[in-house]
Amino acid sequence: MSGVLAVRNPRTGEVDYVIEPPEPAELAAVCGDLRKHQPEWHAAGIGHRAAVLRRWADVIEANAKAIGDAEMADTGRSRVAHEVPYLVAASIRGWCDAAPGILDGARLHGVSSVSPTVSYDTEFDPYPLLGVISPWNHPFLLSTLDAVPALLAGCAVIIKPSEVTPRFVEPVAAGIAEVPELAAVLRYVTGGPETGQGIVEEVDALCFTGSVPTGRALAQTCARRFIPAFLELGGKDAAIVTASADLPRAAAAVLKGAVHNTGQICFATERVYVDETVHDGFVEELTRQARLLELNHPDIGHGHLGPFILARQADIVDDHLADALARGAVLHCGGPSVTLDGGRYMRATVLTGVDHDMKIMREETFGPVVPVQACHDVDEAVRLANDSEYGLSAAVIAGDETEAAAIGRRLNAGAVSLMDTSLTIAIMRDVEKTSYHSSGLGGSRMGPNGMLRFLRRKALLTRCGPVPDMDSLREDA
Structure with a gap:
């Protein structure tokens, strides 16, 4: 994976930027480091995670001009590029506000409907490491759309944006570095399709936004690895x-x-x-x-x-x-x-x-x-x-x-x-939707499920009375 990738400026047609993809060993080391810090991130609780992400939102707004300038070079547009940092910051705060209620609403606990001496409770166990492969049409915004609710769920996240529009990563990564707790569990890497394929081989779940052919190929890899793939694909x-x-x-x-x-x-x-x-x-x-x-x-x-x-x-x-x-x-x-x-x-x-x-x-x-x-x-x-x-x-x-x-x-x-x-x-955070046909696969990225899909549900079942013995199961009982 050695060598650099040239990046074209959409307004001039000229190559004015390059990225250097990570070598496989380097990518594996990044993923290993994220995994190492994820348990502490999860154990700290939703209140801590929300507080950290709110600090990141503040940093994004403080660095909005640098991020907007970089995305302007990526996309060739000015107004939207400079609005996006504020949209992302607002989205982060909105998810932070909603997340505790989403978790409370999804937690099931009570007494069995068929066995009154059995009670149940719910524990949420996040996928340790989520991979996000995001597209070129809205670089910063779409790189965070899945990552933010996943971080609140307790995942660590690695993001590979499109190699067509990677300039925004530099100022965004500099902002993440200002929030050390977040930097331990969130990383951007730049590279082409080989880097994306390498990420799929390392993570526990994948979010991909892009074309149907690429989504289908990544889904096949995820199926081989038996990990969930959340795909937002083409539209007509x-x-x-x-x-x-x-x-x-x-x-x-x-x-x-x-x-x-x-x-x-x-x-x-x-x-x-x-x-x-x-x-x-x-x-x-x-x-x-x-x-x-x-x-x-x-x-x-x-x-x-x-x-x-x-x-x-x-x-x-x-x-x-x-x-x-x-x-x-x-x-x-x-x-x-x-x-x-x-x-x-x-x-x-x-x-x-x-x-x-x-x-x-x-x-x-x-x-x-x-x-x-x-x-x-x-x-x-x-x-x-x-x-x-x-x-x-x-x-x-x-x-x-x-x-x-x-x-x-x-x-x-x-x-x-x-x-x-x-x-x-x-x-985005209000109501769920499911893509039909070839436009997507996996649970909704919107509404409460936008966060809940990153959590595995563990049922804790308790016998609240005497344990039935084998005599209760005799054929002639």
Whole structure:
């Protein structure tokens, strides 16, 4: 695993950073050190762990500019990069507030329903070492999404962020070092796929956010090792717009859900099904709004659509667009990606005349493209929305919430936004959801289970009276 990995700047296209992956022995030593300190971390109790993590939240806010500057270089965007440290700090404090109640609520204790002289209690035993392999589209935020509740549960955690966006690790790791109790049980390592595979061989449980093929390969390794894998994978989120919907509102919701962060969000709106009676009016309004959006170039502090973080992703989006146009789709605005000062950009792109024979309606696009298909009625829209190998999330925009909810209940997706799109970000600690089909595997990373999945339950069973002897079990008793 010797040698360095070059890191490209998404705004300039130039290599301006390198990382040096750890050798296998070095990685094993890091994992061994984390394991050594985990029992003390767990034994200290939830109050201590929460207090330590609150100190880390304070450090993150104190170092917010350095972290934001590093993530800005990683992703090519400014506003979100500098907001993320505060979002992470707030999330940490929120989990610290919620964790004691989550543990109390999950603890079962009482008397057996079939044997009144047997009582039971619950003990929680965390997986000693959790591995987190996080993606490039939201580097710092997604590296902590699983790690924070796992730390509160009592795990030690090793995190490998994407080799595409590793710059943020330096200021984050410097902040962790300011909290020694945390530094003993939380470590970031940088490297490529080999480092990720090495982590899977060392840990007791794995969280992975990324593509379906990589998730499937890691799941196979976890299955061989008989360790749990919690996988948050791809999406091809559908949005349904009914005949009764307010079209300007629907267009605004769909556009935001589809092109925010240049479409580089796992729960981005990637296909839209619109009642045929309002299809033309909806497309006209959607196109009008889309044409108002500006590229975030040359001024990083201006505009709506930043560069593709990963240059190869622009090629994938261009391929999906070319395939659709070759098969008869109609382009209303936008078009293929363009290279500006070395960065790859794409304007908000609206397509009609699409169908499920096209890549853009089947495969994860991960770019600012909005393909719109007309439907005869709600039944057809639901059928098409459910005709996918993915089931991460979805959306319904109707005349009112009751109508939207009735349709949403029919969709095969883990989270369904009603009267808007991409509302998943609002429920991280509040409610659980399960990914459908190829969009994920394992328990919910949201709601109470976001923490409880890292705990093995141990039942403590007590006989409160005389022990029945073998005579009570005689055949003729």
